[in-house]
Each structure stands twice: as C-alpha cells, then as structure tokens.
Amino acid sequence: MTATPFQNASKWIDAENAQDPNHETYQAITYPKELLYSNRMYERLMDFHPNASEEVQIASKAQHICRWKIARESYPMNRVGYLKWREDLKKFHAKTTAVILEKAGYSEEFIARVSFLIEKKLLKKDAETQLLEDVICLVFLEYYLDPFVHKHDREKMKNIILKTWLKMSEKGQQEALKINYSAANLELIKESLEL
Structure with missing residues (x-):
C-alpha cells in the first residue's frame, strides 16, 4: 500500500x-x-x-x-x-x-x-491557531510545568502560569483543570489564577 x-x-x-x-x-x-x-x-x-x-x-x-x-x-x-x-x-x-x-x-x-x-498568526482570531495554542499550553502544563517550578522562584512561576492561562481559550482552560497535577503545583496554579 x-x-x-x-x-x-x-x-x-x-x-x-x-x-x-x-x-x-x-x-x-x-x-x-x-x-x-x-x-x-x-x-x-x-x-x-x-x-x-x-x-x-x-x-x-x-x-x-x-x-x-x-x-x-x-x-x-x-x-x-x-x-x-x-x-x-x-x-x-x-x-x-x-x-x-x-x-x-x-x-x-x-x-x-x-x-x-x-x-501562530492571528492568535485569538483564527480558530485553528487558537486550537494549536491551547494544545501547546496543555502540553506545557502537563509535562513541563514541574521542571520549570524547580528552576524559577514562586513569583516568576505565577507570572508564567497566568500568561499561559491567558493565551488559552475557555475550552482549553477547562481542559487544563482536568490535568493530574501534584498537590503543590495545583496549589501554585490556584494561587496564580486566584481561584
């Protein structure tokens, strides 16, 4: 074939x-x-x-x-x-x-x-660019957040998390809350987003 x-x-x-x-x-x-x-x-x-x-x-x-x-x-x-x-x-x-x-x-x-x-042209305006950005953010949060946490101080991490969050669509944000984070990282995310 x-x-x-x-x-x-x-x-x-x-x-x-x-x-x-x-x-x-x-x-x-x-x-x-x-x-x-x-x-x-x-x-x-x-x-x-x-x-x-x-x-x-x-x-x-x-x-x-x-x-x-x-x-x-x-x-x-x-x-x-x-x-x-x-x-x-x-x-x-x-x-x-x-x-x-x-x-x-x-x-x-x-x-x-x-x-x-x-x-990543027309982010927030083009649905597929936004979809790709959502996936980038979800992959970062699931697999790469933890190594980042060990490299940066808490204030910088809160800023990184907030910036990541604001790049995502509402659907992406809902998906991000389903990721299985460590207790410490979940606490950090909640603090960053003031949840």
Missing part, C-alpha cells in the same frame, strides 16, 4: 526530530527531546480535538521541529534577545516543515496554511 502524504510527512518530521542530540527520560525510556515533544503535541491534539484538520495535525507535530539547531545562547540573554529567538524559531520551524510537505506532495495552499499555524 502506498503511504499517504500525511503518513510520509509525519514519518519525515519524526525522522528530523529523532536527530535531536538532547534527550529526555520519561517513564524509564529515553527519547530524543523534540521527538517526545512532537508525540506529546500530536497525542494531546487528537485527545482534545479528534476532528482537527490535517493542517493542524501536521503543525502540532512540527511545532518544534529541529529546535536544537537555533540555540537560545546565540541571542542576547535578555527579553529582546528571547523574543527575537522565538520569532526566528517560528520562521525556521515553518520553513523546515514546508520543505517536507512539498516533498510529500502537498499543495502550496496547504503548505501556506501549515506555515501560518506554526507561526
């Missing part, structure tokens, strides 16, 4: 992310960090919104494609440097994905839409 464009694109995105030299261990298995992130994004999307379009599905998998190739340290270690790094990453992720999608045989229109989503 011939593979569909989606199957090929997914396989090639995974192959790129599998080259990540950084690793993360989850449930006693060690994964290339961005491959694990990509899988978490896709699984969370399909759980949260099973009818998501193919464009959003690909954007979820490719959200951090080859992220390690542009190091945060190569930019000034201040807010301006951070924002520039984030902006350049979005364009890099979109461009890297576009090459894969072209190879998979997708139309220019489809590729442009995936790039639009990866670059």
